[in-house]
Amino acid sequence: MGHSMGGHGALISALKNPGKFRSVSAFAPVCNPSKTLDLQFIFKCYFGDDSKEIEEWDATCLVTNYKGPELNILIHQGNDDQFKKQLRLENFKSACEKAGIAASINVEDRYDHGFYFISSFIEQHFHHHSKFLCDSL
Secondary structure: OOOOOHHHHHHHHHHHOOOOOOEEEEEOOOOOHHHOHHHHHHHHHHHOOOHHHHHOOOHHHHHHOOOOOOOEEEEEEEOOOOOHHHHOHHHHHHHHHHHOOOEEEEEEOOOOOOHHHHHHHHHHHHHHHHHHHHHOO
16 A cells, blocks of 8 residues: 555544544545555454444544534645545545535645645645634633
8 A cells, every 4th residue: 555544544533532623634635444445454454344343443434423513624635646546535525514514625636645745735734723723822
């Protein structure tokens, strides 16, 4: 597998701990690993065939059932990302819409999964979080 699940980790940390975070952001996160063939194998190594347990570690499943206070989500993904099919951002976006959770989801043309993608949009992520940090001071 050519990518990590750092963005997914950020999403599930916020979704599994309602009220602990006011904002979360991610670059090209794996959004629905329980529905991604390459990742289903890894999840089964950890959780066996227990689909309920697997769903407790899947951001799309977690956002569907999120009942906590407002969580401000920002995601960027490159439209030319070589892992686009595995990331399943569209599933996460649909789940947010169905759950009534506002998420700023941005798919950027002419960007892939690389360094230039992150460096081009990192400032927006700093501003996203600073809005909520400054509000809480």
